[in-house]
Amino acid sequence: MSGENQTIVSEFLLLGLPIEPEQHNLFYALFLAMYLTTVMGNMLIIILIRLDSHLHTPMYLFLSNLSFSDLCFSSVTIPKLLQNMQSQVPSIPYGGCLTQMYFFPFFGDLESFLLVAMAYDRYVAICFPLHYTTIMSPQLCLSLVALSGVLTTFHAMLHTLLMARLSFCADNVIPHFFCDMSALLKLACSDTQVNELVIFIMGGLVIVIPFLLIIMSYVRIISSILKVPSARGIRKAFSTCGSHLSVVSLFYGTIIGLYLCPSANNSTIKDTVMAMMYTVVTPMLNPFIYSLRNRDMKGALGRVFCKRKTLSFS
Template identity: 55%
Template sequence: MEGGNQSGVSEFILLGLSDEPEQQRLLFFLFLLMYLITGLGNLLIMMAIISDPHLHTPMYFFLSNLSLADICFTSTTIPKMLNNHISKNRTIPYAGCLTQVFFFILFGGIDSFLLTSMAYDRYVAICAPLHYNTIMTPKVCVLLVLVSWSWAITNSLTHTVLLTRLSFCGHNQIPHFFCDLSPFLKLACSDTYINDLMVYTVGAPTVFLPFIGILISYAHIFMAVMKISSVIGKQKVFSTCASHLTVVCLFYGTVIGVYFSPTSTHIAQQDIAATVLYTVVTPMLNPFIYSLRNKDMKGALRMLIIRKLGFTL
């Protein structure tokens, strides 16, 4: 991939989140803690779903895939950031930067489509419960996940390959804690028109099409819930939807704000803060929001810990 960089720039400098030593130490321990919680929480979710036959349903199948994607998503950026704090070396090779861009876009795209698949699963369960088993078959679930991966890989590969045709003329400081596409493009001294065009023609559908699918699913869910006479039944459905919608708003709201709002309105620190929300905070909260409030998941986690560690809860 280095063949497209004709400027001689062999590495970039990640400026990180702060230049203050005390803030850097605080951020190091904070991000390390969030990374460990994210990894442990999502790993436990995956193990509980695999080990409990009662959780071998479409909803938990999508959840296990989301947990895997979230572990990979955070592993793309946080370990490098933590290593930079320890080594005091903020540089990242040109090829390493391209690799980070590729995997960041890849797992972000997979997250986007999996959230939509989970919304569709809830739509079928609530709006067509009698046909749920015939619609959400294992074949359909696997197909939805394969489509998620295929689209995400195509999108990520497109942006990464186009980056290799750009030249970089000396300025190599990235005002971020990882190689994100938007600040990376701003360093190029060659024309980025095609790259910017692909962000809106290839990248935008990866965000907006799933988001629209979620909105349509919840519009039908809302109309179905309004027909339920039981107040308790309505509250139960709305409670489940509220958890998913919280993550959807957090994820899509920050992604759209960072990548698809007018560049004139962008402030670097605000963009970084928004990026932290969907790259670090959301993957950390997902196990709690989707699973730990669920009685079936609590039971599966309890049995998993008892079997594996010999603990009693």
């Protein structure tokens, strides 16, 4: 394509959600309430783990980082969506679009790696209970969190740098509510084969491999339980792994539905709905799953409130 047919794109227009005008205010209030619930729920988990010494264990170290990841993951897209819903021109600057595109896979991948670390923690707790404290040492836990951060930084930076080298034509309309990589590639004028190849390869590394590692952990857990079958052991395993399995099902279920089950006629509505699921709904539900299904979290909440009441009366 000749240089005369290209322009320097300074901003993109986000079409947002396919909402009827008369329902606009209703959905704005709904998304605002969901985002505030996400922020408060995940902040509550982080604060409880920080304040209660009973929760200073490897599992809750990973959980606090998962809550931080959920909080940031939702914050990458929803505040801009809410702003654009109130704007006559729902735009995002070119630099802001690349920034959003960097942090979106960063926190998404971070959640994936943290779910693997939590699955390994549950595997060690059930299959090697006598050696749990030795294996899951503070050094190993911090190393797993740090390694997750390094890998996600590399992956997000790679995609952002590859996207920054592309040229964009006059068409700057993104049929989405955030700067999705696949949508941006469709607007590019230059060759995108390298980008598509990296997305395919790295997608397998950061989504498929972590998912398989989680499956392997639970296969070993189930195998260990079946060796010594007992109602008490099954209840203990379910109470230990139930919350984590619920979060894994939510997180990977929406990703599989979006990327591995393509919709007919490249429907953007289905893509948008599924994206809303893992950017808004899943981060909002995770705190409820871990607080309502977790005896330790409910106990920590009671202890913190009792301590505050005692200090206020003294």
